[in-house]
Amino acid sequence: MRSSMVRSVRTALSRGQILRRDYSVTSGPERKVAVLGAAGGIGQPLSLLMKLNPLVSSLSLYDIAATPGVAADVSHINTRSEVKGYVGEENLGEALKGADVVIIPAGVPRKPGMTRDDLFNINAGIVKSLCLAIAKYSPNAIVNMISNPVNSTVPIAAEVFRKAGTYDEKKLFGVTTLDVVRAKTFYAAKANVPVAAVNVPVVGGHAGITILPLFSQATPQANLPHDDIVALTKRTQDGGTEVVEAKAGKGSATLSMAYAGALFADACLKGLNGVPDVVECSFVQSSVTELPFFASKVRLGKNGVEEVYGLGPLSDFEKEGLEKLKPELKSSIEKGIKFANQS
Numbered sequence: 391m392r393s394s395m396v397r398s399v400r401t402a403l404s405r406g407q408i409l410r411r412d413y414s415v416t417s418g419p420e421r422k423v424a425v426l427g428a429a430g431g432i433g434q435p436l437s438l439l440m441k442l443n444p445l446v447s448s449l450s451l452y453d454i455a456a457t458p459g460v461a462a463d464v465s466h467i468n469t470r471s472e473v474k475g476y477v478g479e480e481n482l483g484e485a486l487k488g489a490d491v492v493i494i495p496a497g498v499p500r501k502p503g504m505t506r507d508d509l510f511n512i513n514a515g516i517v518k519s520l521c522l523a524i525a526k527y528s529p530n531a532i533v534n535m536i537s538n539p540v541n542s543t544v545p546i547a548a549e550v551f552r553k554a555g556t557y558d559e560k561k562l563f564g565v566t567t568l569d570v571v572r573a574k575t576f577y578a579a580k581a582n583v584p585v586a587a588v589n590v591p592v593v594g595g596h597a598g599i600t601i602l603p604l605f606s607q608a609t610p611q612a613n614l615p616h617d618d619i620v621a622l623t624k625r626t627q628d629g630g631t632e633v634v635e636a637k638a639g640k641g642s643a644t645l646s647m648a649y650a651g652a653l654f655a656d657a658c659l660k661g662l663n664g665v666p667d668v669v670e671c672s673f674v675q676s677s678v679t680e681l682p683f684f685a686s687k688v689r690l691g692k693n694g695v696e697e698v699y700g701l702g703p704l705s706d707f708e709k710e711g712l713e714k715l716k717p718e719l720k721s722s723i724e725k726g727i728k729f730a731n732q733s
């Protein structure tokens with residue numbers, strides 16, 4: 391039986407019949423995902439990765455320019471989702487209608503020497519206008535905010551939604567998955583453990599010292615010397631800057647971010663579809679600390695956030711990091727709230 395199967399596969403191969411791999415199409419309910427900023431450095435590979443995701447049935451790609459080309463290109467991939475491209479503000483409503491998940495990588499990236507907060511003046515306005523449209527056209531969607539500075543853009547989104555009467559704190563997420571991706575990679579290399587087996591929670595926010603990896607909770611636990619933990623923490627906090635400097639004026643992380651954004655959106659879709667025990671770190675409305683928004687582990691479900699987990703036991707070094715990050719994170723959150731309310 392087995393040998394005849396092997397024979398028929400060999401025959402098919404020799405005839406050149408097995409040339410393609412079909413992605414799964416038996417993948418759950420209809421789900422529409424919209425990517426806003428889909429023609430950008432993150433937007434394009436993220437659109438590709440969402441096209442490969444069998445949980446997506448409809449993929450809506452929006453940008454202020456160049457989306458028809460990106461959509462035409464991605465749409466030729468033989469996977470489940472139907473792809474539509476939308477360009478220009480007059481088509482934003484159509485792009486958003488019926489979306490279950492909206493991912494926002496729209497906005498300018500850093501150049502060497504800039505902080506994420508230096509992007510505020512341009513990106514705050516972009517995020518605000520996109521969130522006004524989300525409130526109008528897809529008020530029930532889960533929103534994944536990638537645009538920087540995340541520590542401020544998430545509070546801006548919350549205020550815009552609050553003012554529009556559509557705010558659901560369970561459905562707004564700052565995407566901090568790239569910090570977790572980096573912490574796992576750097577830890578695995580230093581601890582000499584298989585990266586696929588590694589888990590590291592990263593809490594706080596998404597800028598410099600507000601990024602706090604909790605290596606004391608990393609698994610598998612390697613009991614690394616304190617100096618190594620200090621160096622790993624700094625590298626994780628400066629991971630974005632490492633890429634910005636290496637790209638030397640040509641933007642910031644796009645490929646690793648697309649991977650991280652696709653992972654997080656996939657987790658949101660799994661949660662919506664009722665898959666149990668989907669847990670990711672994300673910057674959400676929180677009562678874990680005295681700050682109104684904070685990144686920590688959250689359990690995702692049919693309503694978005696089902697549970698925000700506490701920080702767990704921290705090392706003295708992490709406790710110190712936590713106290714140090716609070717003033718900066720507080721002021722970035724307040725800056726976002728103030729912007730949304732005064733403009």
Ligand SMILES: NC(=O)c1ccc[n+]([C@@H]2O[C@H](COP(=O)([O-])OP(=O)(O)OC[C@H]3O[C@@H](n4cnc5c(N)ncnc54)[C@H](O)[C@@H]3O)[C@@H](O)[C@H]2O)c1
Nearest residue numbers: 427429430431432453454495496497498499536537538647
């Ligand atoms: N959260 C994270 O971990 C993380 C990681 C990397 C980058 N980022 C941030 O993501 C953002 C995008 O980075 P990028 O490298 O893709 O930049 P990019 O310049 O390559 O692409 C941005 C895209 O946004 C589009 N855009 C601008 N205004 C828009 C609007 N009003 N509506 C829709 N689209 C609009 C542009 O046309 C462009 O295609 C930056 O703010 C960057 O700092 C966040």
Ligand SMILES: O=C(O)C[C@H](O)C(=O)O
Nearest residue numbers: 500538629630631642643
């Ligand atoms: O560093 C940046 O400006 C982009 C992003 O926030 C990152 O962490 O790579």
